[in-house]
Amino acid sequence: MDQSLDLAIREISKVVLGKQTQVKLALTCLLCRGHLLIEDLPGMGKTSLAHAIASTLGLQLSRVQFTSDLLPADILGVNIFDSEAKRFVFHQGPVFSQILLADEINRASPKTQSALLEAMEEKQVSIDGETYSLPDPFFVIATQNPTHQSGTYPLPESQLDRFFMRIQLGFPDWQSEKTMLMELEEHTLDSINNVISSEAQTRLHQEVLKVSASSAIVEYILRLVTYTRESEDFPNPLSPRASKSLLLAAKAWALLAGRSYVLPEDVQAILPSVAEHRLRSAYSDSATSHVFSDLLLSRVDTLAA
């Protein structure tokens, strides 16, 4: 089974060069059925990554570019009067797709943001008293500009918590960027094949749940979250939802590494992506670093002592 995962990583890496770890993290997030937030400067390949993932998994993708005048109806859909049928007909919005790419989510007004985030949590949409369920699977991959850029409405902590993971891409290294520039033609989204079928995705999700986490691992995670709750250095302590996410992500990471059990290394690897956006305050200006996660990891002993 890890063959298909390896294959998927290779496929995505065709488009997003030199970002092996970020690609693995994104896959981890989707294996856990969590929503992904990609945060970075414009032009770093956020959208490409989302497209590549959709193609690899063979999922239907729709994209919404968030702007400050975007309204909830533009995402969710709207009832329009059909003059021939003489009744209102619901026109589905872009949210009715398997992967919704919410580009620059922090440029939309809070009202629109929360409409999307409600859909993320409930996996259904209610319009004019009528409830419509969203397709399964339903992932949101949102991209976000660093909050200090102009024209942004930062997501509040409560809504950041809905995202299972937040990753940053960062600049590519010299070699990758050179390859990218030299072979500009080859690395298009069309070249990506669908390597993981939807059945395989379901099976992989089941397997993630089966990965064993010993009590030593659970205690390590508990020590980590408890430390954030007791120390004064962490303004936003980690919630039980966060600890659940940590465990699940560590399991998926272990599966990606081809193991059937979780090691502390797995927890350490996924912690910055799962915990950083929950730990920091929405206004803190540390878009590209893992200040809180690094601090937390350095404070908590891996071994029970």
Add this chain to the structure above:
Amino acid sequence: MKATNAKAQLLIGISFLLLAFSMLTTVMTWVLVLVVISVALQALPFFKVDIHHPSVRTINLFAILCALALAYTTWQAGLMIAMVNLLVMACALKILQMHTTRDYFIVVCVQFFLIGCGLIFEQSIFYAGFLAFVATLQLSSVAFHISPSRPLQKQIWLSIKISLQAMPICVLLFLVLPQLSPLWKMPSSQSKQTGLTEEITPGDIANLSQSGDLAFRAQFSGNIPAPHQRYWRGLVFEDFDGKTWRISEARKKMKRINYRLGRKTSPAYDYSKEFKYDVIIEPTNQQFLFALDAPLTTTRRTWLSPDFQIQSTIPLVTKFKYSVQSYPNTPLKGASDYFDVNMNLQVPETGNPKTKAWVRELRQQHRSNEAFILAVETFFFTEPFSYTLRPDLMPFDPVDTFLFDKQAGFCAHFSSAYAYIMRLAGIPARVVGGYQGGEMRKEQYMSIYQYDAHAWVEIWQPGIGWIRKDPTGFVAPDRISYGLERALAYEESFLEDSPFSLMKWRNTAVLNEIRLVLADIDFFWSKWVLGFDQERQLNLFRLLVGEIKPIRIALLLLAILFVISLFLLLFNYRVWFPKINNYPLHFYLKSLKYLAKQNIVRARQETPMAFYTRIAQQLSVQQRELFLTLTEQFNQVTYQVQTPSRERIKAMRQTLKAFKKSL
């Protein structure tokens, strides 16, 4: 101090409040008010009320003023009480400026000292229990100071646990620490005297009879006296001014001289009948001790005065225990009678004309002493006298009023009148104060309460000595045989001023049982804890080491120190031998310790494998392999399988051994 320690401050405030109010009789009222105000002020932050705290300068100025006020108000009360008040006052002011950890610990220490001060004034087991409670509160406060977020029950439980651990050490120290005589004495003249006083005015003992407080307890070995034999002799009143009986100044002077010269009174004891008992007397701030006639005692710091009264050489500021043998058949007769006889014929020249006339007339009819006494007693029997706790006031010519007008009174009225009549008739007589009766508990000990206070008369018979006469018995025989309550049953005046006294509910079986059990506990405490003196300590030493020699005492103390250290060792053995729950982790940590000796230290966030990768180059090939094996085994046992099998742990232990050797 941080706001998180508001709990510690509140708790220390509460314990201080309790402590100050438990010393109600010692601490001045205005100091108590100061305590309440300062505790309330420092408790306000806990209830989220912010006030502007007085500055240090204000408090210092206030402290000086308070010290002056204290000096003014307590200068007559004696040094001891002034000092305790000063301590309480200083603590109250210090509470107002608990800013630093140092301030807080000063308050804690002062309060522990105050607990010791509390024990100077009161030593009952219930008060000791109360102080133990206060000490627990203080320890809990310290616990809050150290770890503010633990819940209150856990803190209290921790304090109790620590105190219990200290208990065996405390008992050992109690048993072996030298029982030194006090380096200073309580200035007693200013203290309130309790119990019988140095003078009797009819009506006085009636007040005492309203008190259900304990006077003393006696533990008999052998015979127990019957109720009508329980005359606990105390004070002898030989000076009468027509109203009040006093201890005669001449007698006091004579006693002083005798005491100074070391003259002992030894009546001709008649050993045919004997009562043997130990008495534990409550503090009275006086020197009289009580005993049955005629007493003989060997207890230190006591002596037998010429009026056959046992006296303590110092005022009784704490409970005091003494052993007595009484020989009831011994005639109360000293070596020289002249002094006794002359002193006890004195009567005031004026007052009570009716009585004088009546005695003169009666004496003419009955020339012999026996006949006269009989006639007087017949008078008491035949006239309608009644025994009451609520006698009318008799301000002028009290004996006249009592004998011929009111004819109702308490023991002091009867005794006073009887002794006066005898003196008028030329028969030497004196009033004796003490206690009559006592409540026997389980054949073990007898409790004598303040309401058992009684007064009777002794008259002089030439050749025989002093003979006890109890005129109260003529009128109210129940008082002698069954006690005060029964004698007063008809007027329901028994303890009517203290409606909440348990004594009052003696007829309710359950409450009476509670009262008696409380009395048992108090007796046990008085006998074994408060009564543990130098003599008993020496006896204990003798029991342990035989003949007392310095070397043996030194060895004994060393042995005790050893036992105490052993206790401490036992309490803390987990520090040296921690319990191992997780062997794989234990082994791995051990290997880390070996490596740390080579200056190879794991960082906290490093996982075992990451650590190995980092340090692999610093190890030799053999070491590297062994450590890799160990790391892998640890990872496997810790993260891969749910419960490690015995074999794997064994394998890990072997790898660890090999690794240790390789280093």
